[in-house]
Amino acid sequence: MARRELAVATQSAAGGDLEPSSSSSAPLASDDALANYDPVAQARRRETELPASRYKFRPPKYYRGPLHPHQPPPPSDPSSRLFVPSPFTLPRLEQTYQSTIASDLMTLAYTHFPPGYRAPPKGPRLRPWEGPSPYYKNRPLRGPRGGDVLHLLKRPITFRNVPKLEGVTLHTMVPQAQDDSAHLHVAGMVLQAISNVRVTTHAARKSVAGFGLREGKFIAATATMKGEDMYHFLGKCIDVVLPRIKDWKGVRGSSGDSSGNISFGLSGESVALFPEVEVNYDMYPPRMIPGCHVTIHTSATNDRDARLLLSSIGIPFYGKQIN
Numbered sequence: 483m484a485r486r487e488l489a490v491a492t493q494s495a496a497g498g499d500l501e502p503s504s505s506s507s508a509p510l511a512s513d514d515a516l517a518n519y520d521p522v523a524q525a526r527r528r529e530t531e532l533p534a535s536r537y538k539f540r541p542p543k544y545y546r547g548p549l550h551p552h553q554p555p556p557p558s559d560p561s562s563r564l565f566v567p568s569p570f571t572l573p574r575l576e577q578t579y580q581s582t583i584a585s586d587l588m589t590l591a592y593t594h595f596p597p598g599y600r601a602p603p604k605g606p607r608l609r610p611w612e613g614p615s616p617y618y619k620n621r622p623l624r625g626p627r628g629g630d631v632l633h634l635l636k637r638p639i640t641f642r643n644v645p646k647l648e649g650v651t652l653h654t655m656v657p658q659a660q661d662d663s664a665h666l667h668v669a670g671m672v673l674q675a676i677s678n679v680r681v682t683t684h685a686a687r688k689s690v691a692g693f694g695l696r697e698g699k700f701i702a703a704t705a706t707m708k709g710e711d712m713y714h715f716l717g718k719c720i721d722v723v724l725p726r727i728k729d730w731k732g733v734r735g736s737s738g739d740s741s742g743n744i745s746f747g748l749s750g751e752s753v754a755l756f757p758e759v760e761v762n763y764d765m766y767p768p769r770m771i772p773g774c775h776v777t778i779h780t781s782a783t784n785d786r787d788a789r790l791l792l793s794s795i796g797i798p799f800y801g802k803q804i805n
Contacts, residue, residue, distance in 0.1 A: 566709060573713035575720075575795060583794045584644050591645075591787060593638035607632060633740050634783040645742070645782040645791045650712045652677055652705045654774040660699040668770040670703045675758040677705040677715055719776070720796040723748075723755045732798035738785030744792055745777040 541554045541563050557564040608623035626632055637643060652673050659666035670681040684702040686695045695701065707715055724730060733746040750771045753759065759766060782788040786805040793799060 575717045576713045591639040649708045649779040651777040654772045655702040669772045673705045676756045678711045732800045735801040735803035742780045742782035742788040749773045
């Protein structure tokens with residue numbers, strides 16, 4: 483019915499009859515018109531420029547929330563600031579995870595539910611304010627008992643959510659950079675060499691006399707790796723750097739933030755064992771090569787599953803393990 487009304491409206495707008503010929507049968511331009519066609523000269527004669535937003539999209543630099551009218555494109559879009567063309571290689575660690583480790587992890591930690599099973603209802607995680615005070619009404623809920631941190635819920639592991647690596651963050655702090663910026667330059671060069679990503683520098687937020695920090699002075703640098711760079715970095719750590727550290731016990735079993743992220747530290751001598759630094763060791767002042775903290779982000783929701791994943795790729799743990 484709607485198509486019929488549209489056809490009638492089109493006929494009335496065209497004078498009662500539809501156009502019998504197609505636009506592809508229009509006559510071609512003459513030779514004189516083609517010879518005189520000069521788009522460059524036409525653009526020069528134009529007094530005002532066309533708006534750039536009509537032909538070029540520039541994603542916003544900052545994310546201002548889901549309700550902002552100007553939303554950044556997803557990282558997979560080539561116009562995104564976070565777009566990284568890949569993959570160019572297949573790291574051995576990633577291939578081993580997909581072929582062996584993922585299936586073994588699912589077998590070890592799989593949670594089976596028989597047919598017809600229904601999970602018992604869980605109580606609210608946040609507590610309401612109870613008491614005669616009228617100020618308790620419409621007040622935000624209270625945090626959990628024992629602390630204000632609301633940890634992630636433990637999800638049963640199935641074939642849909644096998645723990646995997648999501649990213650690696652390197653962080654180094656060089657307080658000597660407050661007096662000599664060369665320390666921060668060397669730290670940034672070392673992190674960029676071993677991570678293959680651009681380094682971000684950070685300034686002290688406030689002055690702390692006990693640590694000798696002055697507000698506004700740049701003293702730290704971080705680098706975040708994902709995808710191929712993450713797998714290449716972990717492969718170098720596990721196969722090259724960590725086995726060469728003398729008397730290295732491993733990562734403490736108590737390391738973790740109860741959300742699936744594990745951290746450990748490397749001294750300046752250990753950072754110098756990376757192939758990118760070792761092959762150009764003379765380029766870096768030996769006393770300026772900094773140590774760094776390595777934080778491995780996983781999709782696990784607790785430290786036990788994250789520790790099981792890292793143990794399977796070759797990172798040892800020692801001491802009492804806290805889950």
